[in-house]
Amino acid sequence: MQNVTTEQAINNAVASSKMEGLIPTSRDLELIKSFVSGKITHEELLNIIKAECQRA
DSSP, rough: OOOOHHHHHHHHHHHHHHHTTEEEOHHHHHHHHHTTTTSSSSSHHHHHHHHHHHHO
């Protein structure tokens, strides 16, 4: 098995999402990177997403 960097894993996930028709925004990518780097917790990520959905 090949080791991948966090950045490669994110790029792979983004490519997979695009193949499903979901295009992440720059804000989405910022949140994902904050989560995987440990800057925010899973609960914080969900709360941010919920708040942003409620504003839309």
